[in-house]
Amino acid sequence: MNETAKPHLRPFDPRFSCGPTKKHPGWSLDQLSNAALGRSHRSALAVSKLREAIDRTMALLEVPEGFRGAILGGSDTGAMEAAIWSLLGERPVDVFAWDTFGARWLKDVRDELKLKDANVHEARGGLTPDFSKARKNADIVFTWNATAAGAMIPDTDWIPDEREGLTLVDATSAAFALELDWSKIDVLTFSWQKAMGGEAQHGMIILSPRAIERLKTYTPSWPIPRMMQLKNADGLNEGLFEGKTLNTVSLLSTEDYLLSLKWAAKEGGLAALIARTRKNFAVLSNWVAATPWIDFLVEDTASRSPVSVTLKFADPDVTAMSQEEQWAITRKMASLLDRENAALDVAPHVSGVAGLRIWCGPTIEADDLAALGPWLDWAYVEARRAD
Structure with missing residues (x-):
């Protein structure tokens, strides 16, 4: 695959772990x-x-x-x-x-x-x-x-x-x-x-x-x-x-x-927390919809979590690979993103399917998710070049 330039804008906070999760905005x-x-x-x-x-x-x-x-x-x-x-x-x-x-x-x-x-x-x-x-x-x-x-x-x-x-x-x-x-x-x-x-x-x-x-x-x-x-x-x-x-x-x-x-x-209680989660999920969903190499693992939209979002590879060249080979791409992506301090802890649970897992809960900022997408694209291209 062709080399791609690194995105200019990094997420302000690159922590997208599904637990322990990022501290709330303003935490000190x-x-x-x-x-x-x-x-x-x-x-x-x-x-x-x-x-x-x-x-x-x-x-x-x-x-x-x-x-x-x-x-x-x-x-x-x-x-x-x-x-x-x-x-x-x-x-x-x-x-x-x-x-x-x-x-x-x-x-x-x-x-x-x-x-x-x-x-x-x-x-x-x-x-x-x-x-x-x-x-x-x-x-x-x-x-x-x-x-x-x-x-x-x-x-x-x-x-x-x-x-x-x-x-x-x-x-x-x-x-x-x-x-x-x-x-x-x-x-x-x-x-x-x-x-x-x-x-x-x-x-x-x-x-x-x-x-x-x-x-x-x-x-x-x-x-x-x-x-x-x-x-x-x-x-x-x-x-x-x-x-x-x-x-x-x-x-x-x-x-x-x-x-x-x-x-x-202070944010507005439970309704505000749920609203933040939905906004975060909408931002990530827009990126998934525009990105041909990735898709939601959960196909049923009614059962698809907007909080702990699991994604699978959708590129036919990758889906034809074994899970072991796909996990190698996942690990390479995670290593690249960690090295660049662009996204931390985005690999799925070890018992899951190769791809990505991104937390969209209420302590995450939507702007960070918007900045995340281009970095995931970059890491995917780089990981594929290395495989």
């Missing part, structure tokens, strides 16, 4: 000076900050009255596994999985807990399972937006209005970036390091009144690791919902998360 390390450093996470000051983080989260996500939230260790994984191990087993279970993270919940249900009446519905390669197979009498486990696959649920119509079971939803790359239908949610988990650009290892769980009632009245037959215990000897662990975490939380990360929540409120 100096803004964390009020962190409760050197204090016990059980001190009154620390607990007040953790409770503030919970309260601000619930307000920003517009969580209905009666739902309760808590901070857990182990990021979204810890929060989701706490829900799975604490709540499942009372009734049948339907698990819907279409990327590597959803497969983790499937493994918990099928291989670790070994639940007998468990139906598994899987898909791969940018596709989603047949959601119509959800049973009214079953608990349902699924991912709202599969970060690695770039595919999300198209709607919530498939979840029965009069469901008998609970819905356990991994929403780590959906919370704060997509509209959530709280009428179809009983358990929602996510982490700080996705849409809000927070630091790793901190997960959150939000429980509906139905989920809280299950916790109070049902005890699984298996032992639950301490880090996953939502109950204690007195019943429901009320302290969790007051900011009294099970393990030592990072108060520096807590201050950072609070900063992002305050930024979001």
Whole structure:
């Protein structure tokens, strides 16, 4: 292929990682000076900050009255596994999985807990399972937006209005970036390091009144690791919902998360965050539409994530190659873009399809995405010349 000139304009911020994601606009390390450093996470000051983080989260996500939230260790994984191990087993279970993270919940249900009446519905390669197979009498486990696959649920119509079971939803790359239908949610988990650009290892769980009632009245037959215990000897662990975490939380990360929540409120709240995400996705979509060598991995537009956007090669000369050869092009592109400080962390998840994966969540600026396109074109040409 012919050599192309490097673009003149670089993205102001080249960080497009799908997690941990870019900090919000205007972020500065100096803004964390009020962190409760050197204090016990059980001190009154620390607990007040953790409770503030919970309260601000619930307000920003517009969580209905009666739902309760808590901070857990182990990021979204810890929060989701706490829900799975604490709540499942009372009734049948339907698990819907279409990327590597959803497969983790499937493994918990099928291989670790070994639940007998468990139906598994899987898909791969940018596709989603047949959601119509959800049973009214079953608990349902699924991912709202599969970060690695770039595919999300198209709607919530498939979840029965009069469901008998609970819905356990991994929403780590959906919370704060997509509209959530709280009428179809009983358990929602996510982490700080996705849409809000927070630091790793901190997960959150939000429980509906139905989920809280299950916790109070049902005890699984298996032992639950301490880090996953939502109950204690007195019943429901009320302290969790007051900011009294099970393990030592990072108060520096807590201050950072609070900063992002305050930024979001000033931006205009949840509607503004969703609008920023949609604007970002529109900019990237325009580039994809005008670029013949790339296309969306997810063909169904209703299931195509506007947040964690996965792209595949569309050049016939490249699509005729093996996935190993295509991954070689991906790695070369990523190396070139990193060297030029033009785009960082745009390779797909290692379990995915060769191509690109670009975060378009609310902390990203649309102007940076507009500047990104020409650099991706340049890197593609350079990578093809080298193959």
